[in-house]
Structure formats: C-alpha cells, structure tokens
Amino acid sequence: MSTRHKDSPETDPTLEADVFARDCASRPVLQNVASRWGVLALAALREGPYRFSALRRRVDGISERMLSQTLQALERDGMIHREVQHSIPPHVEYTLTDLGTRVADQLVGLIQILESNIDTIVAAQDAYRRD
Incomplete structure (x- = not known):
C-alpha cells in the first residue's frame, strides 16, 4: 500500500x-x-444497483446535493461504479465495486450490531442523561 x-x-x-x-x-x-451519508449509501448499494432518485428515497433525509457529493467521493475512491445507461431519458445506475462490496459488508455488520442492541443503547443514553 x-x-x-x-x-x-x-x-x-x-x-x-x-x-x-x-x-x-x-x-x-x-x-x-x-461519514453519515457514506455509510448509508454503501449499505443501501449492498442491496443491489440503484438509480439516483431511488437511492435518494432509500437514504431518507439526504439532500440531492449531498447524495451527489457523496457518490462522487465514493466513486473517486473506487467504492462505487457509476454507469450511464443510454436510454431516453438517460439513466444513471450506481453499483458497488469489489472493494465497495467488501467495505459495505463490514458496515452492514456494524449496522446490524447497532440495530440489534438499540434497547441497550437507549438505556445507556437515558442513564447518562440522568447522571
């Protein structure tokens, strides 16, 4: 490296x-x-190819501008592949590269740990606020 x-x-x-x-x-x-949006975009793309608008709906709360910037950064870093489909109107589809898939697998594992332990996390947050 x-x-x-x-x-x-x-x-x-x-x-x-x-x-x-x-x-x-x-x-x-x-x-x-x-980043918040990088994690979510990679995890969503692990589900399969997405077009921009569908990915924006999947990653609830992200602005069009932020999704565009996030996808550009991840493409530059070799995590995702952007393919322009020559149709009328033209469509752009995003998929994970091999490296992006390996990274997304790790991120999804982290997400699953957090989601399956949310009760413990909320209890810890409540206890912290009380102290």
Missing part, C-alpha cells in the same frame, strides 16, 4: 498505510466511507 509522505506530493510505494498518520492517503477515504 502507498501513502503520501508529508515532504513529497508524490505517492511513496515504500510506505505502509497508517490511517492514524496525518498524511496517510487512507485517512480521507476513511472519512468518506465513515
């Missing part, structure tokens, strides 16, 4: 990725993936 070295704008293939290092190239990718 390669990272950016702070003394050079070039990518140095001899350096190992370390997300804890300030200049590591993996850190902004982690920020894109782990």
Whole structure:
C-alpha cells in the first residue's frame, strides 16, 4: 500500500498505510466511507444497483446535493461504479465495486450490531442523561 509522505506530493510505494498518520492517503477515504451519508449509501448499494432518485428515497433525509457529493467521493475512491445507461431519458445506475462490496459488508455488520442492541443503547443514553 502507498501513502503520501508529508515532504513529497508524490505517492511513496515504500510506505505502509497508517490511517492514524496525518498524511496517510487512507485517512480521507476513511472519512468518506465513515461519514453519515457514506455509510448509508454503501449499505443501501449492498442491496443491489440503484438509480439516483431511488437511492435518494432509500437514504431518507439526504439532500440531492449531498447524495451527489457523496457518490462522487465514493466513486473517486473506487467504492462505487457509476454507469450511464443510454436510454431516453438517460439513466444513471450506481453499483458497488469489489472493494465497495467488501467495505459495505463490514458496515452492514456494524449496522446490524447497532440495530440489534438499540434497547441497550437507549438505556445507556437515558442513564447518562440522568447522571
């Protein structure tokens, strides 16, 4: 794996990725993936291909602009594939890449843990507020 070295704008293939290092190239990718909308977009796309408007409906609460920015960042990072279908009117479909699928699998696992433990989480939040 390669990272950016702070003394050079070039990518140095001899350096190992370390997300804890300030200049590591993996850190902004982690920020894109782990953002509120990145997590939800990747988890939704794990269900299968989506067109933009259907994905926006699936990820309730996201604005058109934010979904567009999120998808662009995830496409740039190699997590999703954007395909323009040449029809009238033209349609754009989004799917996960192999890397995106592996990342989404992990995110869905995290989501499932949170959803299945929501009673414990709410109880902890209530206890915290009382203290």
